[in-house]
Amino acid sequence: MRRTAALGSAGVLVAGALVASAIAAPAAGADTRDRAWSEARGAQVAAERAAKQGIDWADCPADWGFAKPIQCGWVSVPLDYARPNGKQIKIAVDRIGSTGTPAERQGALVYNPGGPGGSGMRFPTRVTNKNPLWANTAKAYDFVGFDPRGVGHSTPISCVDPQEFVKAPKLDPVPDSEADKRAQRKLAAEYADGCAERSGWMLPHMTTPNTVRDLDVIRAALGEKKLNFLGVSYGTYIGAVYATLFPGHVRRMIVDSVVNPSREKIWYQANLDQDVAFQTRWNDWKAWVAANDATFHIGDTPEKVEAKWLELRATAKKAPLGGVVGPAELVGFFQSAPYYDSSWAPTAKVWSQYVAGDTQALVDAIAPDMSDTAGNIRSENSNAVYTAVECADAKWPTNWQRWDRDNTRLHRDHPFMTWANAWMNLPCATWSSKQRTPVQVKSGKDLAPVLIVQSERDAATPYEGAVELHKRLNNSRLITEKNAGSHGVTGLVNPCVNERVDSYLLTGKVDAADVTCAPHATPKP
Numbered sequence: 467m468r469r470t471a472a473l474g475s476a477g478v479l480v481a482g483a484l485v486a487s488a489i490a491a492p493a494a495g496a497d498t499r500d501r502a503w504s505e506a507r508g509a510q511v512a513a514e515r516a517a518k519q520g521i522d523w524a525d526c527p528a529d530w531g532f533a534k535p536i537q538c539g540w541v542s543v544p545l546d547y548a549r550p551n552g553k554q555i556k557i558a559v560d561r562i563g564s565t566g567t568p569a570e571r572q573g574a575l576v577y578n579p580g581g582p583g584g585s586g587m588r589f590p591t592r593v594t595n596k597n598p599l600w601a602n603t604a605k606a607y608d609f610v611g612f613d614p615r616g617v618g619h620s621t622p623i624s625c626v627d628p629q630e631f632v633k634a635p636k637l638d639p640v641p642d643s644e645a646d647k648r649a650q651r652k653l654a655a656e657y658a659d660g661c662a663e664r665s666g667w668m669l670p671h672m673t674t675p676n677t678v679r680d681l682d683v684i685r686a687a688l689g690e691k692k693l694n695f696l697g698v699s700y701g702t703y704i705g706a707v708y709a710t711l712f713p714g715h716v717r718r719m720i721v722d723s724v725v726n727p728s729r730e731k732i733w734y735q736a737n738l739d740q741d742v743a744f745q746t747r748w749n750d751w752k753a754w755v756a757a758n759d760a761t762f763h764i765g766d767t768p769e770k771v772e773a774k775w776l777e778l779r780a781t782a783k784k785a786p787l788g789g790v791v792g793p794a795e796l797v798g799f800f801q802s803a804p805y806y807d808s809s810w811a812p813t814a815k816v817w818s819q820y821v822a823g824d825t826q827a828l829v830d831a832i833a834p835d836m837s838d839t840a841g842n843i844r845s846e847n848s849n850a851v852y853t854a855v856e857c858a859d860a861k862w863p864t865n866w867q868r869w870d871r872d873n874t875r876l877h878r879d880h881p882f883m884t885w886a887n888a889w890m891n892l893p894c895a896t897w898s899s900k901q902r903t904p905v906q907v908k909s910g911k912d913l914a915p916v917l918i919v920q921s922e923r924d925a926a927t928p929y930e931g932a933v934e935l936h937k938r939l940n941n942s943r944l945i946t947e948k949n950a951g952s953h954g955v956t957g958l959v960n961p962c963v964n965e966r967v968d969s970y971l972l973t974g975k976v977d978a979a980d981v982t983c984a985p986h987a988t989p990k991p
Contacts, residue, residue, distance in 0.1 A: 580699025
């Protein structure tokens with residue numbers, strides 16, 4: 467799950483068998499069962515229609531940023547699958563053909579990077595950029611990306627004016643008083659209202675199951691009898707729900723950095739769990755910064771590094787750096803280190819420059835670029851989709867006392883992300899559109915083996931989520947990257963993981979038992 471911005475506080479992220487399997491997923495109740503049947507039937511109708519229509523591939527629009535030989539196209543899907551012949555929306559897709567011989571080609575590999583709110587359209591650039599980790603797979607598969615419904619070029623939604631959304635500084639996410647909490651609650655409610663005002667017609671349909679149905683329509687439009695899918699972060703939840711609703715349509719599926727699919731976790735408890743995991747990985751990074759004090763000169767113990775962080779936070783709270791970087795913006799920038807090991811050294815370097823007296827380096831790295839209107843539109847859209855999907859997927863607590871109690875308790879020992887995460891998700895407490903019951907993720911008939919990849923100390927998707935999904939999907943295999951915590955393991959150089967990913971995608975074979983891999987290389991300062 468990717469956090470990219472936050473409201474008033476932090477820039478965080480913080481056929482017959484088909485019908486039967488879909489009916490089994492939602493909770494009991496005549497209305498729910500009727501709607502489940504209608505949606506399953508609608509998905510079948512839409513897929514059959516897409517299979518006949520195909521995709522009219524052409525050069526990508528110039529302003530999309532994807533040069534030849536990448537091609538772009540559109541797939542039409544129902545806004546509401548219970549009414550498959552009603553209003554249609556367009557899903558943007560792109561592809562690059564397989565690089566091997568015709569005999570080597572196995573079909574299309576479809577990708578989702580997470581979010582909710584992330585675009586998968588850059589996936590074909592792994593081929594044009596000659597990414598060595600994917601060279602073998604690219605010989606066998608067309609690489610296909612897409613913007614999920616509501617994202618980017620796929621009928622994008624919005625909750626607030628993008629230029630207003632990125633303005634800084636925002637309120638400190640850590641409240642000092644009840645008045646601070648009231649101010650944040652007001653901002654969250656206003657954000658929810660803005661979503662309803664600007665995108666209300668889409669909100670009831672911005673669910674993970676609908677994205678999953680869109681994915682199956684894309685499969686059909688590609689001319690694929692079965693789906694080959696790589697999902698990372700929130701993309702793993704898309705994969706888990708797809709495996710539940712369309713088990714017989716799975717050919718190959720890799721889920722990397724796994725959202726816990728339990729109904730009890732989606733999404734309120736999942737975010738609380740995330741706060742704990744972020745603190746753990748934040749502590750890992752502080753220890754690394756301290757071990758490399760000869761390079762960074764921030765502190766030679768984790769305690770000294772934490773003291774410097776609190777000092778920086780206090781300074782920015784008293785007087786925002788450059789007039790725009792306060793505590794919320796600091797959290798938004800520094801959270802990339804717990805997320806990705808690739809951010810460890812760059813984040814520490816900028817902080818080191820600040821400690822040495824170069825405040826501008828930190829301001830330049832963090833401050834919003836008000837002239838980048840296209841980038842600001844993308845940021846606001848991503849946050850809108852994140853909120854819309856998580857709010858629509860499940861019922862959220864509406865009692866502020868519960869939010870206050872849970873986050874106050876967590877903040878005591880896990881202060882890095884807790885309150886910032888709470889404010890980002892609080893619009894779901896006053897969400898005016900329908901909130902559904904999450905799918906009961908489980909194995910269905912004829913589900914092929916699913917490969918699960920997870921680092922042990924992941925901040926955004928805690929390890930327990932991979933274990934839970936593994937339990938639920940029969941014949942799945944779990945690859946654990948031990949003593950590692952970077953989010954998105956399949957994109958890292960670790961031969962123990964990389965070779966198994968290649969083998970699975972090329973042959974369909976998995977190990978006889980689960981595998982534990984040593985960690986990838988520790989970042990160099």
